[in-house]
Amino acid sequence: xxxxxxxxxxxxxxxxxxxxxxxxxxxxxxxxxxxxxxxxxxxxxxxxxxxxxxxxxxxxxxxxxxxxxxxxxxxxxxxxxxxxxxxxxxxxxxxxxxxxxxxxxxxxxxxxxxxxxxxxxxxxxxxxxxxxxxxxxxxxxxxxxxxxxxxxxxxxxxxxxxxxxxxxxxxxxxxxxxxxxxxxxxxxxxxxxxxxxxxxxxxxxxxxxxxxxxxxxxxxxxxxxxxxxxxxxxxxxxxxxxxxxxxxxxxxxxxxxxxxxxxxxxxxxxxxxxxxxxxxxxxxxxxxxxxxxxxxxxxxxxxxxxxxxxxxxxxxxxxxxxxxxxxxxxxxxxxxxx
Amino acid sequence: xxxxxxxxxxxxxxxxxxxxxxxxxxxxxxxxxxxxxxxxxxxxxxxxxxxxxxxxxxxxxxxxxxxxxxxxxxxxxxxxxxxxxxxxxxxxxxxxxxxxxxxxxxxxxxxxxxxxxxxxxxxxxxxxxxxxxxxxxxxxxxxxxxxxxxxxxxxxxxxxxxxxxxxxxxxxxxxxxxxxxxxxxxxxxxxxxxxxxxxxxxxxxxxxxxxxxxxxxxxxxxxxxxxxxxxxxxxxxxxxxxxxxxxxxxxxxxxxxxxxxxxxxxxxxxxxxxxxxxxxxxxxxxxxxxxxxxxxxxxxxxxxxxxxxxxxxxxxxxxxxxxxxxxxxxxxxxxxxx
DNA sequence: CTGAAAGCGCTTACAG
DNA sequence: CTGAAAGCGCTTACAG
Numbered sequence: 001x002x003x004x005x006x007x008x009x010x011x012x013x014x015x016x017x018x019x020x021x022x023x024x025x026x027x028x029x030x031x032x033x034x035x036x037x038x039x040x041x042x043x044x045x046x047x048x049x050x051x052x053x054x055x056x057x058x059x060x061x062x063x064x065x066x067x068x069x070x071x072x073x074x075x076x077x078x079x080x081x082x083x084x085x086x087x088x089x090x091x092x093x094x095x096x097x098x099x100x101x102x103x104x105x106x107x108x109x110x111x112x113x114x115x116x117x118x119x120x121x122x123x124x125x126x127x128x129x130x131x132x133x134x135x136x137x138x139x140x141x142x143x144x145x146x147x148x149x150x151x152x153x154x155x156x157x158x159x160x161x162x163x164x165x166x167x168x169x170x171x172x173x174x175x176x177x178x179x180x181x182x183x184x185x186x187x188x189x190x191x192x193x194x195x196x197x198x199x200x201x202x203x204x205x206x207x208x209x210x211x212x213x214x215x216x217x218x219x220x221x222x223x224x225x226x227x228x229x230x231x232x233x234x235x236x237x238x239x240x241x242x243x244x245x246x247x248x249x250x251x252x253x254x255x256x257x258x259x260x261x262x263x264x265x266x267x268x269x270x271x272x273x274x275x276x277x278x279x280x281x282x283x284x285x286x287x288x289x290x291x292x293x294x295x296x297x298x299x300x301x302x303x304x305x306x307x308x309x310x311x312x313x314x315x316x317x318x319x320x321x322x323x324x325x326x327x328x329x330x331x332x333x334x335x336x337x338x
Numbered sequence: 339x340x341x342x343x344x345x346x347x348x349x350x351x352x353x354x355x356x357x358x359x360x361x362x363x364x365x366x367x368x369x370x371x372x373x374x375x376x377x378x379x380x381x382x383x384x385x386x387x388x389x390x391x392x393x394x395x396x397x398x399x400x401x402x403x404x405x406x407x408x409x410x411x412x413x414x415x416x417x418x419x420x421x422x423x424x425x426x427x428x429x430x431x432x433x434x435x436x437x438x439x440x441x442x443x444x445x446x447x448x449x450x451x452x453x454x455x456x457x458x459x460x461x462x463x464x465x466x467x468x469x470x471x472x473x474x475x476x477x478x479x480x481x482x483x484x485x486x487x488x489x490x491x492x493x494x495x496x497x498x499x500x501x502x503x504x505x506x507x508x509x510x511x512x513x514x515x516x517x518x519x520x521x522x523x524x525x526x527x528x529x530x531x532x533x534x535x536x537x538x539x540x541x542x543x544x545x546x547x548x549x550x551x552x553x554x555x556x557x558x559x560x561x562x563x564x565x566x567x568x569x570x571x572x573x574x575x576x577x578x579x580x581x582x583x584x585x586x587x588x589x590x591x592x593x594x595x596x597x598x599x600x601x602x603x604x605x606x607x608x609x610x611x612x613x614x615x616x617x618x619x620x621x622x623x624x625x626x627x628x629x630x631x632x633x634x635x636x637x638x639x640x641x642x643x644x645x646x647x648x649x650x651x652x653x654x655x656x657x658x659x660x661x662x663x664x665x666x667x668x669x670x671x672x673x674x675x676x
Numbered sequence: 677c678t679g680a681a682a683g684c685g686c687t688t689a690c691a692g
Numbered sequence: 693c694t695g696a697a698a699g700c701g702c703t704t705a706c707a708g
Contacts, residue, residue, distance in 0.1 A: 122390050255620065
């Protein structure tokens with residue numbers, strides 16, 4: 001439709017060379033104040049926006065950052081992390097002319113996708129979320145020399161990391177459960193191999209040990225609501241006595257657990273207390289309202305973006321910790337009745 | 339890190355010109371079978387992947403499609419459409435070397451974002467979702483000459499559209515409510531000005547009229563859980579009699595409504611039946627399990643992507659309708675007790 | 677069937 | 693302070 005306006009048009013209009021236009025618009029030195037003003041005026045009048053394509057080819061950048069999500073669509077659907085994180089990232093990228101390239105990958109496809117994004121020169125850097133123990137993506141980006149930021153990685157991760165401490169909040173939660181008088185406290189863990197699955201199990205165990213209580217049953221789920229429901233089957237319909245409290249590794253599993261527990265005739269929280277982790281919005285609206293630990297995906301996204309942008313610019317960057325998670329008590333946690 | 343391998347390296351390795359390499363790798367004619375095979379072998383051995391940057395500059399394409407979501411992060415967080423739609427889009431793009439550029443925008447920021455994506459030459463086409471009546475983005479993309487596909491647009495939309503009929507499913511739902519004996523049926527509508535808000539109100543009204551029933555109260559929400567909760571306040575704690583059934587324009591509002599209704603002392607569905615729309619995964623896990631209409635965001639995304647890709651290629655494309663939504667009855671809908 | 681060359685829209689040394 | 697020119701990595705007429 002509209003004829004494409006290029007740097008040549010602006011240069012002609014302002015009666016300078018394209019080099020001056022480029023320098024002026026990018027705030028580089030070597031242009032007099034007057035010339036710069038004239039150029040900017042021309043650019044604005046012509047409505048010129050540097051083409052990210054031309055700029056990219058020449059500057060060896062793509063001005064885009066990549067995020068590959070390797071989760072089941074069902075979990076992404078209801079998981080707060082996804083939208084919040086992206087919103088945080090976006091807020092930082094937009095003003096700097098960067099775009100976010102998003103991909104959804106199947107299990108284990110993740111590394112290939114990152115490699116492809118790099119080979120294509122599609123992105124200048126990537127975010128790595130949902131980290132597993134010995135995550136292969138860490139070695140990959142290192143090998144490729146691809147700038148990357150790891151989100152909530154384990155201690156000593158080889159690449160730059162942005163984290164929100166989740167252990168303190170989760171420990172606080174477990175201590176609160178103990179404080180209320182529970183002595184048989186089960187844990188519904190996340191997917192095996194994930195770093196935060198591991199961390200939550202450790203915190204659950206050590207907090208109980210510290211309180212002189214023997215950890216209750218441990219059941220693995222996969223963070224989906226469905227797996228929380230299955231965990232309820234295993235913990236509540238077995239031969240042994242049911243736990244009085246069940247701390248779940250995320251809110252979705254807690255919701256699934258509560259639903260199934262109710263179907264099995266349990267009254268939550270009178271018969272069994274159930275807690276989640278994440279602080280999803282819906283937790284406030286289910287019955288009973290969910291006691292959980294509130295995380296900050298949006299802030300994590302914003303800080304991760306800032307950090308990655310610096311890395312792409314070649315700046316040295318230190319790991320960053322944002323304010324820790326905190327306990328949010330609602331109705332699903334109560335002192336034990338028996 | 340690794341030295342960048344370009345088309346020149348492949349040409350040298352295969353002992354041909356770069357033009358032949360380009361032709362061979364893109365499946366264009368003008369290369370003998372032998373030469374093509376040799377070139378492909380060289381490319382593979384060297385691990386060459388055409389740079390999307392060089393290709394984009396030359397081919398006047400960016401090999402990316404844009405999606406701007408102008409919703410409250412809170413709604414995106416729990417809305418199934420988002421993740422499902424993106425998953426569907428992604429499935430189609432990946433094999434064709436296209437990427438998805440995702441942006442989150444504030445209210446009314448949408449058009450500017452689309453314009454910017456186009457000026458930057460960042461994308462070759464865009465998806466337009468969450469359409470409002472007289473959506474300004476329709477005129478914008480037309481003016482820009484930017485290929486675009488509208489999702490669930492109204493009839494007679496000026497740009498190519500991919501739709502899933504929602505009226506049939508919603509009408510079926512309302513008829514079912516009537517059939518169970520309800521006579522005072524309220525509607526919690528979505529955000530004013532949205533096309534599907536309008537459509538659902540019309541279907542609710544016309545279906546009741548056809549059954550000889552006067553439509554009950556109409557309350558506007560904004561698709562958020564919170565607004566569903568507020569709607570419950572208005573419909574259930576007023577002076578007049580409460581409706582015996584409330585059909586909500588989406589699942590999140592229904593969940594909010596149910597939560598608040600319970601707090602107000604109502605038993606759902608015995609005192610009041612509540613239904614949703616969308617078919618989000620969690621609907622199965624709330625108490626009572628939600629009666630709703632199931633939509634197919636993933637399929638919508640896949641078809642929208644195929645359509646947009648064709649448009650970008652300059653092909654003529656007709657509007658497309660995927661299989662319609664359908665009613666899913668669960669526990670939140672019951673015959674009226676009074 | 678194959679190659680030399682121009683061009684896409686920028687940035688970046690390098691001269692002046 | 694300013695400009696002419698090369699180069700980024702491809703695609704695409706155009707010759708041969």
